[in-house]
Every structure is written in C-alpha cells, then in structure tokens.
Amino acid sequence: MNILEQAAANKRASWVVISFVILLFLCIGFGFDYFYGSGMQFPVFTGVAFLFGVGSSYMSFAYGDKMILSSTHAVPLDMNDPKQQQWHNIIEEMSIAAGIPVPKTYIIDDPDPNAFATGQDPEHSSIAVTRGLLEALNRDELQGVAAHEMSHIKNFDIRLMLILAVMVGAIALLADWAGRSLWFGRSRSSRRSEGSGPIALIILAVWFIAIILAPILSQLMAMAVSRKRESLADASGAALTRNPLGLASALEKINGYTSPTRSINQGTAHLCIADPKGSAVGMREDWMGNLFATHPPIEKRIRALKEMAYQFNASKGE
Amino acid sequence: MTLWILLAVVVIIVVWLIGTFNGLVSLKNETLNGWKQIDVQLKRRHDLIPNLIETVKGVMNFEQKTLTMVIEARNKAISAQGVAEKAGAENMLTGALRQLFALVENYPTLKSNENASKLQEELVSTENRIGFARQFYNDIATKFNIAQQTFPSNIVAGMFGFTKQELFEITDAAERDVPKVDLNLK
Numbered sequence: 001m002n003i004l005e006q007a008a009a010n011k012r013a014s015w016v017v018i019s020f021v022i023l024l025f026l027c028i029g030f031g032f033d034y035f036y037g038s039g040m041q042f043p044v045f046t047g048v049a050f051l052f053g054v055g056s057s058y059m060s061f062a063y064g065d066k067m068i069l070s071s072t073h074a075v076p077l078d079m080n081d082p083k084q085q086q087w088h089n090i091i092e093e094m095s096i097a098a099g100i101p102v103p104k105t106y107i108i109d110d111p112d113p114n115a116f117a118t119g120q121d122p123e124h125s126s127i128a129v130t131r132g133l134l135e136a137l138n139r140d141e142l143q144g145v146a147a148h149e150m151s152h153i154k155n156f157d158i159r160l161m162l163i164l165a166v167m168v169g170a171i172a173l174l175a176d177w178a179g180r181s182l183w184f185g186r187s188r189s190s191r192r193s194e195g196s197g198p199i200a201l202i203i204l205a206v207w208f209i210a211i212i213l214a215p216i217l218s219q220l221m222a223m224a225v226s227r228k229r230e231s232l233a234d235a236s237g238a239a240l241t242r243n244p245l246g247l248a249s250a251l252e253k254i255n256g257y258t259s260p261t262r263s264i265n266q267g268t269a270h271l272c273i274a275d276p277k278g279s280a281v282g283m284r285e286d287w288m289g290n291l292f293a294t295h296p297p298i299e300k301r302i303r304a305l306k307e308m309a310y311q312f313n314a315s316k317g318e
Numbered sequence: 319m320t321l322w323i324l325l326a327v328v329v330i331i332v333v334w335l336i337g338t339f340n341g342l343v344s345l346k347n348e349t350l351n352g353w354k355q356i357d358v359q360l361k362r363r364h365d366l367i368p369n370l371i372e373t374v375k376g377v378m379n380f381e382q383k384t385l386t387m388v389i390e391a392r393n394k395a396i397s398a399q400g401v402a403e404k405a406g407a408e409n410m411l412t413g414a415l416r417q418l419f420a421l422v423e424n425y426p427t428l429k430s431n432e433n434a435s436k437l438q439e440e441l442v443s444t445e446n447r448i449g450f451a452r453q454f455y456n457d458i459a460t461k462f463n464i465a466q467q468t469f470p471s472n473i474v475a476g477m478f479g480f481t482k483q484e485l486f487e488i489t490d491a492a493e494r495d496v497p498k499v500d501l502n503l504k
Contacts, residue, residue, distance in 0.1 A: 082436060089443035096355065097450035099348075099458070139442075242453070 006232065010156035013225070014163050018057045021167050024214060025053030028174065031207040052174075060166030061159075065118040065126055068165065068271070072263050074106035074128040083134045087142060091127060094146040097240045098154050103127045112261040113137065113254045116271035117149040118158050125153045130261060137250050144247030145273055147237035155236070157229045161271050164222040172215040226270030226294045234301055238308050248305035255298045270294040338474040345462040349483050352455035356486070359447040360395070360408060366444060367392045367415075370437050374418075377428050381421050388414045401484070408448075415441065452486045459483040 029049025077084045088105050095102045103117065106128040113133035119125030127149050137145065152158055238244035254274045261276035269276050275295045295301075371385055391414040395407040419438070428434045463482050466475040 082432075082439065085436070086439050086443075089439065089446075093443060093446045093450055096359070096447050097454055099352070099454050143446075240450075 006155040010160045014156075014160045017160070017163050017167060021057060021171065022050065022053035024171065024210075025049040025174070027207070027210060031203075034203065056166065056170045057163070060163050060170070061120060064162040064166045065120065065124070065158075068118050068162070069106060069126060069128060072108050072128065074108045074126075077105045077107050086139065087129060087134055087146075090139070090142050090146045091150075094143065094150045094240060097147070098150045100150070100154055101125075103150075103153060105129075107131060107134070108263050110261055110263040111135075112257055112259055112276070113274075114261040114264060114276055115145050115149060115273045116264070117152045118162055118271055119153065120159055120162065121156060122153050125158060127153075130263070132257070133254075136253050136257070140243065140246040141250035141253065143241050144237065144243065144250045147240040148233050148247055148273055149237075150240060151233040151236040152229070155232075157233065158271075160225065161229075164218075164225060165271065168215070168218045168222050171218045175211050175215045222270055223294050227296050230295050231301065231304065234305060235308065238305060242312070244305040244308040244312065248302045248309070251298055251302050251305070255302075274298060335474060338471050339478060342462075342465060342471065342475055342478075342480055345458070345465055346480065349455070349459045349462045352451070352458045356448065356451040356455055359444060359451045363411070363441070363444045363448065364392055364396055366437070366440055370418075370441060373431070373434050373437055374422065374425075374428060377425050377431075381418075384414070384418050384421055388418055405486075412445070415445075456485050459485055 026046060026049055029046035030043070032045035032049075033043040077088055079085050079088065084107060087107075091105055092102050100122040103119065103122075103125040104127070106126060108128055108130045110130040111132040113130060113136045115127065115129040115133055117125060117127045127146070129145075133145065134142070152161075234247060237247055241247070251274065261272070264272060264276040272294075367388060371389060375385065388411070391407070391411040395404070395411045398404040398407040419441075422428050422434070422438070465471050466480050466482060
C-alpha cells in the first residue's frame with residue numbers, strides 16, 4: 001500500500017469511527033428514553049445523545065490537537081537553545097523530504113525520551129518532543145524520529161488518531177456516567193420493566209452489556225489501529241531519510257529508558273513514537289502484550305528496520 | 319440504442335482524457351515546484367557563507383587558501399547559468415565547505431565558540447535540505463516520467479507534448495553519500 005492509498009484509507013476510517021461513535025451515542029440515548037422517558041413527547045435522551053455525539057466529534061476534529069498539546073504541557077520551542085534549534089532544523093529538513101508544510105514544533109519538559117505528532121491534516125499539524133529525547137539522541141537518530149512523525153502526518157494517521165483519542169475519552173466518560181445513573185435509577189427501571197415482559201429484559205441486558213463493553217472495545221480498537229500504523233510509519237520514515245539505522249538506534253536508546261513518560265497520559269499513548277508506559281509492556285511479544293499494546297514490540301520494530309537497512313545496502317551495492 | 323451506447327463510450331473517453339491530462343499537469347507543476355525548492359535551499363547556503371567566513375576568519379587566518387576557495391566557489395555558484403554549470407559549481411562549493419569543516423576540527427577555540435557551532439549547525443542543516451530537496455525532486459520527477467511513459471497515460475502525454483524531466487544526477491561517486499560533517503554538537 002502506498003502513502004496516498006494509506007491517506008485515503010485513513011480519511012475513510014475517520015468517518016467510520018465518527019459514524020460508529022454517533023451510532024453508539026444514539027443507542028445509549030435510545031435506551032434511556034425507553035426505560036426512563038415515559039410520558040415525554042419527544043425522545044429527549046436520544047436527542048441529547050445525538051447532539052453530544054456530533055458535538056464531540058466536531059470538537060475532537062477542530063480542537064483535539066490543542067487539547068492534547070495542552071494536556072501534556074507542551075510549549076513552543078526556544079530557538080536560543082542550540083539543541084532545540086537543531087531539532088527545528090531537522091523538522092524543516094524532513095518536511096522538505098516529505099514535501100509537506102513545516103509542522104508547528106513543541107517541547108515537553110519531561111526527562112523520558114518520547115515524541116508524538118498530532119493535527120487534522122498536513123496543513124494543520126504539530127510535532128511535540130520531550131526534553132529527554134533531544135538530550136538522549138544524536139542528529140541521525142533525531143532525524144529518524146522526525147521522519148517517523150512526518151510519515152504519520154503525511155498519510156493522515158494524525159487525523160484518525162486524533163479522533164480516536166478524543167472518542168475513547170468521550171466514550172469512557174459517557175459510559176461512566178450512564179453506568180452510574182443506571183445503578184442510581186435501577187429500582188425505578190425494574191419496576192417499569194416488570195410489566196413489559198422478557199423482551200424488555202433482554203433489551204435491558206444488551207444495553208447494559210453495550211455500556212460496559214463500549215469503553216473497553218473502543219480502547220482495544222484504538223490500540224489495534226495504532227499498532228498497524230506504527231510499523232508503516234517506521235517503514236515510510238526510513239524511506240524519507242534513506243537511513244533505517246538512524247531510527248533503529250533511536251528506538252534502541254528509547255528502549256533503554258524503562259521509566260514511563262509521566263507527562264503523557266494513557267489516552268494519548270497511541271500517538272507517541274514509543275509506548276509512554278515504559279518498556280515493561282513493549283517487551284512482550286505474546287498475545288496478551290499484543291492485545292493491550294499501542295505499539296508493536298520495540299525489538300520487533302528494530303529488527304524490521306535493520307532488515308530494511310540490509311536490503312537497502314544490498315541494492316546499493318549492486 | 320446504439321446511439322446511446324456510442325454516446326456513453328464517447329463520454330467515458332472524454333472524462334478519462336480530462337482526468338489524465340489534469341493528473342499530468344499537476345505532476346508537472348509539482349516537479350517544477352520541486353526544482354524551485356532546490357534553488358531555495360541553494361540560496362540559503364549562499365547567504366550563510368559570508369557569515370561563516372566572518373566568524374572563522376579571525377581564528378583561521380592561517381588557512382587563507384581554503385577560505386578564499388570557499389568564497390570563490392560561492393561566487394561562482396551564484397553567477398552560474400544553466401543546469402549543468404550550476405550543478406558543477408554547487409558540487410565544487412560542497413567540496414570546499416567540506417574541507418573547511420575538516421580544518422575547523424584543528425581549532426579548539428572555534429569548536430567551543432557558540433557562534434561558530436551555531437553556524438555549523440545551520441550549514442549542516444542546509445546541506446541536508448539540499449539533499450532532501452533533490453531527493454524529493456527526483457522522486458516526483460520519476461513519477462511524472464513514469465506517467466508519461468506507461469500505457470495508457472502515454473497517449474495523452476504524447477498528444478499534448480509533455481516532455482521527460484531530467485533527474486538530478488550525482489556525477490561524483492563520493493557525493494552519493496550524505497555529506498558527513500562532524501558536528502561536535504551532539
């Protein structure tokens with residue numbers, strides 16, 4: 001799959017996620033109307049849930065990147081600092097290589113090395129790094145990281161990830177709220193469903209399960225989407241720098257830092273170059289590690305990059 | 319009935335023609351833009367060199383020969399006309415700069431000079447930008463050329479006289495490698 005097809009697929013997937021979320025909100029709202037809304041002329045809860053779904057989709061698209069950046073306390077680069085000036089230069093170089101506008105650059109005051117890109121499209125995008133990353137990596141390695149993030153921007157991963165990040169949060173919030181009011185209003189609803197027979201009971205059960213499962217499912221979906229895209233960004237990033245070993249050695253260094261990136265919370269984990277939880281999960285290659293990881297095992301990524309470098313050199317040597 | 323089928327075929331062909339032609343035109347413009355980008359980065363390098371010379375002049379007055387060589391190469395590169403002459407002059411400038419950087423290694427005062435290391439970073443970045451701009455140009459020009467040569471878009475390209483774009487060739491074998499300049503700025 002080339003980068004244009006990937007971008008088209010990501011734009012489609014963004015719409016699918018948005019429709020899915022709005023549908024889910026409708027379902028939950030409908031359930032409330034069914035059980036609590038007796039006597040009301042208008043399905044109030046369904047209406048509110050629909051508006052909430054559309055509203056939060058729009059907000060996540062329009063303001064999600066700013067929300068994420070401010071939640072990590074990212075600040076614009078200080079160009080008087082030589083290391084930050086160098087990072088800005090590298091970003092400009094890689095945007096020339098990728099043929100996209102220069103993204104806005106931010107720094108996070110955190111000693112653990114990590115980086116992420118966010119935004120709606122290549123024209124509205126930002127890249128943030130931690131201070132630890134700038135200190136730990138040399139120029140070639142930073143270039144590898146910049147190219148990886150640039151690929152996320154160029155193929156619209158950032159748009160899908162942005163929508164997923166905000167959606168996962170919104171669904172968790174809504175499910176929490178719905179679950180609570182469910183417990184709160186249980187006596188009323190059971191009284192009402194007594195007369196409605198077994199069908200109402202089944203609907204209630206399905207609805208209940210949906211509310212419990214929604215946050216977990218949405219989280220798992222975000223993780224699966226993210227894992228697939230990390231490997232792709234590694235590969236297309238290497239195609240930009242023509243130096244897969246730069247990113248490979250960057251990942252090796254990042255892997256050496258076992259402590260978590262504290263400034264970046266779990267909700268934004270799938271945007272980062274390496275899982276901010278630290279290396280404990282990144283090491284596992286079994287199915288459990290696979291299911292709950294936002295990134296492929298770092299060892300696996302390094303192996304793939306080294307293989308790329310080998311093939312690249314072999315084709316150059318001919 | 320046959321008239322309708324005939325009409326449908328004509329419409330499909332016309333739509334395809336328009337689509338292919340527009341695709342080729344946008345590829346051509348992207349290629350031209352890619353070429354302009356190389357020029358932008360080369361100009362950036364020309365502008366940086368007087369600053370660099372000014373900074374190292376005081377410390378490196380023993381290396382007058384190298385400094386003069388860099389200045390001459392720069393002036394030649396600015397006044398060069400035509401693609402081939404330009405490419406040759408720029409390659410000379412790259413070589414001269416590389417020599418200068420190698421010499422800077424011998425001057426600890428320069429290495430610790432903040433201004434000098436800042437300038438060095440700017441120049442390293444510029445070398446990279448030139449390299450990446452060329453890479454981008456070559457990639458997009460290759461895409462344009464392939465579209466002109468493969469069936470069926472080659473028919474449209476032939477009809478409207480699109481021409482193959484030259485790729486940026488590197489003649490010097492050593493040039494193929496990304497310029498490695500010791501930064502001292504880890």
